[in-house]
Amino acid sequence: MLVLGIESSCDETGVALYDTEQGLLGHALHSQIDLHAEYGGVVPELASRDHVRKALPLLARLLSQTGLDRQRIDAVAYTAGPGLIGALMVGASIGRSLAWSLGVPALGIHHMEGHLLAPMLETPAPAFPFVALLVSGGHTLLVEVSAVGVYCILGDSLDDVAGEAFDKTAKLLGLDYPGGPQLAKLAESGDPTRFRFPRPMTDRPGLDFSFSGLKTFALTTWRSAGDDDQTRADIARAFQDAVVDTLVIKCRRALEQTGSDRLVVAGGVGANQALREGLRTMAQGLSAELFYPRLAFCTDNGAMIAYAGACRLQAGQHQDLAVTVKPRWSLEELPAL
Numbered sequence: 001m002l003v004l005g006i007e008s009s010c011d012e013t014g015v016a017l018y019d020t021e022q023g024l025l026g027h028a029l030h031s032q033i034d035l036h037a038e039y040g041g042v043v044p045e046l047a048s049r050d051h052v053r054k055a056l057p058l059l060a061r062l063l064s065q066t067g068l069d070r071q072r073i074d075a076v077a078y079t080a081g082p083g084l085i086g087a088l089m090v091g092a093s094i095g096r097s098l099a100w101s102l103g104v105p106a107l108g109i110h111h112m113e114g115h116l117l118a119p120m121l122e123t124p125a126p127a128f129p130f131v132a133l134l135v136s137g138g139h140t141l142l143v144e145v146s147a148v149g150v151y152c153i154l155g156d157s158l159d160d161v162a163g164e165a166f167d168k169t170a171k172l173l174g175l176d177y178p179g180g181p182q183l184a185k186l187a188e189s190g191d192p193t194r195f196r197f198p199r200p201m202t203d204r205p206g207l208d209f210s211f212s213g214l215k216t217f218a219l220t221t222w223r224s225a226g227d228d229d230q231t232r233a234d235i236a237r238a239f240q241d242a243v244v245d246t247l248v249i250k251c252r253r254a255l256e257q258t259g260s261d262r263l264v265v266a267g268g269v270g271a272n273q274a275l276r277e278g279l280r281t282m283a284q285g286l287s288a289e290l291f292y293p294r295l296a297f298c299t300d301n302g303a304m305i306a307y308a309g310a311c312r313l314q315a316g317q318h319q320d321l322a323v324t325v326k327p328r329w330s331l332e333e334l335p336a337l
Contacts (some may be wrong), residue, residue, distance in 0.1 A: 001074045001314060002060075004098070008051045008091030009083025009111045009320025010138070011035075011042045013301030015059050017066055017073075018310050024121055024337035026066040027117040027303045029296075030054045035242050037177045041167070048086035055094050070295050072267035080108025081326030082138070088325035089104045107309050107319055112139055112331055114304035115266040117148070121307055126291040131249055131260045135275075136267030136299075137163030137180070138168045140209045140247075141331070142254045145264070149265055154254050155207025162243055165211035168293025169218045173232050181277050183236050183250020184272055192231075195221055199240035207257070209250065214242055240274055252286065261288045271298040313335065 002025075009015035010173035016027035025332045034043050036166035048307060059097040063070055073232050078095030080086055092108065113213045116132050131154070140162045160168065163180055170179025175186065197217050218239050225231050251263060262282060269275065270292060297303055315337040 001310060002068075002072055003306045003310040003313060004073050004076045004095075004300040006055065006076065006078040006091045006095045006305070007111075007114070007234055007300050007302045007305045008055065008087050009079045009081070010087060010300060011317055012300040013024070013051050013054045014300060014305070015055070015062050016306040017062060017068065017301065018306035019315060021146050021242050024260050024303055024307070025068070026062055026185050027299055027301060028058050028062045028065070032059055033178060035220060040171060040177050044084045044086055047084060048090055051087055052088040052221050055090065058313040070098075071102065071250050073104060075099070075104050075313045076106040076315070077109050077305050078106065079111050080324065081111060081329040083111055085327045088327065089323070092323050094323050096321065100321065105313060105318060107313055107317060109308045109312070110329055110331060110334055111300075112141065113178035114308045116143065116145065116259065116264065116300075116331075117308050117311065118266050118297045118304040119291040121297065121303060122291070123295060124165050126262050126264050126289070129260060130262035131251070131254045131258055132266065133247065133270070134267050135162050135247065135265070135269040137161065137167060139267065139270075140211070142207050142250060142257050143324055143331060144173065144254075144260070147336065151331045151334065151336045153316040153330070153332055154257070155209060155250060157211065159210050159212035160215065162209070162247065163267070165243065166269065169215045172173040172215060172219050172222065173236060175301075180269065180272075184240060184274065187236040187240040187274070190235070192237055192241060194234040195225075195238035197238045199242055199246045199249065202246055203270055204329075207254055209244075209246065211243065212306060214239060218219055236329060240268065240272075244272070244275045244278045248276060248282050250278060255286055255288055262291065263288055264291045265318050266293055266298065268299045271295050
């Protein structure tokens, strides 16, 4: 079965072709970073319009690169949520229309399930069961994964998620958009001993997260310590260390609580090298295995949607012809395969 995956939940348009026998055949991605940079964040209406402009040319490029005709497509998977409703509607409408014209099934896919299953595209792939840390600009979740569709949320963010906190703190420090990678780069030259930020919600039981207070702590520290370049770097380092330590502590708790020895890390913040180093040290101490998607698949992409769609379509999951999206959608609502 050849499955076309379409991702358009936020500010990246992604398409991919996944064959259930041959694996991933190709993928293409268009990022809207330049479009939103002057506004310092994603503008939903502009994001939707850009998906309209870019999706079909991107698909044409992918088909040309792979040497495949669109008539070869056996099914279409598209991101149905969560995400920006306008952006989701673009991908869903294109996916549904294309599937209808080809006479093939189409299926709406949960964006975070795509991220969760992205490491399955790598070798070696994680075996079930495992614990997953899904950490991005829109979500920070710890999930116990028993099988595809069998998910138990162990911890969630009560306010700002990790990626959002990175971006907001970077903006406070005057860094360019997107702020997360810029803050991580600035932190490399920071003094790790000058400031110590709190590790929120680690002094009590539980696996939930709260990062909104860290950006406030960064702002008050900056106002009291000055705004020279070295101070900004030191604050960036202290902030990143606090987020990384918090995520590592909660991941350790999740592994110990579930008895699992496998941890999957996915989402854009999963590309952060300080986080990867912290998790590597933690996993070694627990004799646990650590799995990531390749860096290109940490951020939003069509390959993860094509793979998740292939899993569900092969299992016989179907949907009617209605174009339906869910801007808010819990992983625990998904049917098991």
